[in-house]
Amino acid sequence: xxxxxxxxxxxxxxxxxxxxxxxxxxxxxxxxxxxxxxxxxxxxxxxxxxxxxxxxxxxxxxxxxxxxxxxx
Amino acid sequence: xxxxxxxxxxxxxxxxxxxxxxxxxxxxxxxxxxxxxxxxxxxxxxxxxxxxxxxxxxxxxxxxxxxxxxxxxxxxxxxxxxxxxxxxxxxxxxxxxxxxxxxxxxxxxxxxxxxxxxxxxxxxxxxxxxxxxxxxxxxxxxxxxxxxxxxxxxxxxxxxxxxxxxxxxxxxxxxxxxxxxx
Numbered sequence: 001x002x003x004x005x006x007x008x009x010x011x012x013x014x015x016x017x018x019x020x021x022x023x024x025x026x027x028x029x030x031x032x033x034x035x036x037x038x039x040x041x042x043x044x045x046x047x048x049x050x051x052x053x054x055x056x057x058x059x060x061x062x063x064x065x066x067x068x069x070x071x072x
Numbered sequence: 073x074x075x076x077x078x079x080x081x082x083x084x085x086x087x088x089x090x091x092x093x094x095x096x097x098x099x100x101x102x103x104x105x106x107x108x109x110x111x112x113x114x115x116x117x118x119x120x121x122x123x124x125x126x127x128x129x130x131x132x133x134x135x136x137x138x139x140x141x142x143x144x145x146x147x148x149x150x151x152x153x154x155x156x157x158x159x160x161x162x163x164x165x166x167x168x169x170x171x172x173x174x175x176x177x178x179x180x181x182x183x184x185x186x187x188x189x190x191x192x193x194x195x196x197x198x199x200x201x202x203x204x205x206x207x208x209x210x211x212x213x214x215x216x217x218x219x220x221x222x223x224x225x226x227x228x229x230x231x232x233x234x235x236x237x238x239x240x241x242x243x244x245x246x247x248x249x250x251x252x253x254x
Contacts, residue, residue, distance in 0.1 A: 012206035013194040017183055020203060042214065043206055050222040 003029065007044070008036040008064060015040040016047045023051045026071075033067040041065045096144065098137040099129055099160040106135040107241055109156045116150045118143055122245065124172035124189075129162060134189065135174070138164075174242075175249050184253060188246035191239055193220075200225045200254050208239030216243060225251055 005022050007015030015035050022031060031053070035041050045055050048069045059066040098120075100106045106122060113120045118139065125136040139147055141163055151158060176187040183203060185194040191213075194204040201224055205217040212235055220228040231243040 013180075013183070013185055013192060013204035016204040016206075017180055017194070039206055043204055043217070046217060046221055047203065 003031050005031065005033040007040060008034050010035075010040070011037075012040055012043050016043050019044050019047050020051065023048070023053060023071075028071045030068070030070045033069065034064065035067070036064045038065075041067065093164075094141050095138055095164045096141040097123070097125065097129065097162045097164060098139060098147070098158050099125065099162065100136070101157070101159055103135050103238055105156060106137060107238075108154075109151055109158075110137055112150060112154045112156060113137070113139070113147060116146075118147055118150065120147075122174065124174045126172065129160075174245065177249075177253065184250065186246045186250040186253065188249060189242040191242040191246050193243060193246045193250055195225060195250055195254055197254060202228055205243065208237075208242070210237035210239035212236050213239050216240060225254060 003022075003026065005015075005018045007018050010018070015033070019031075019033050022033075031048075033044050033048075035044055041058065044067055045058070048055050048067070053069045053071040055067060055069050057066075057068040059068075098109065100109060110120060110122055120137050120139045122135050123138045124134060129136065144161060148158065148161075174189050178185045178187075180194070182197055183194050184197050185192055185204075187207070190209070191207040192205070193202060195201065196203055202220050202222065205213070205220055207213070216231055216235055216239070219234055220231070225247075228247075231240045231247055235241065235243060
């Protein structure tokens with residue numbers, strides 16, 4: 001199962017909904033979420049934390065964001 | 073008695089959705105005036121709702137108040153007493169002059185999103201948990217999201233109580249609408 005959510009080009013709330021769905025599927029482990037707006041970044045980070053996962057790293061390159069999250 | 077009142081309000085809302093007969097629009101100088109007028113009129117028990125104006129009526133303000141024309145004198149009186157000035161009163165007697173509903177609803181399967189003006193709220197249909205709040209661009213939006221996301225609709229603080237901007241106001245409208253739909 002791919003642990004990447006590519007939500008680039010999608011407007012809120014879709015990046016959040018895709019992330020929440022993936023978190024439900026995985027239950028634990030590592031997850032990578034790709035978004036391309038700052039509001040999506042903030043909303044996804046909030047959704048990750050609300051679901052008791054941790055945001056480990058956020059890499060920003062050319063207006064795109066790679067969010068790495070995990071749950072032990 | 074409260075149940076009867078709610079049934080009557082629902083019937084009125086349904087009638088109003090199907091027909092604009094007997095309705096008019098109050099046009100104001102700016103959005104802040106609309107919000108203030110709406111609060112005054114609702115406090116006085118007037119049957120009003122905030123709408124997007126038809127293109128023909130746009131006068132620099134993105135919102136108008138829809139009201140029952142039979143109440144025009146009372147509405148004018150109430151607002152005059154409170155120092156709220158109406159820019160124009162327009163009867164909705166033309167098919168071309170239809171107000172735009174400021175609400176948009178989108179069903180994402182397990183989730184329901186309601187957009188009111190520039191604000192969106194998304195709820196998990198089964199649990200009524202708020203999963204996302206977005207839109208706006210006002211400084212209090214991150215705070216509103218932080219306080220409301222992750223809570224059930226009935227447990228979350230209302231944007232009216234914790235918001236300070238037009239985004240908070242729009243979110244309150246979306247919040248009330250999604251409560252009715254969930």
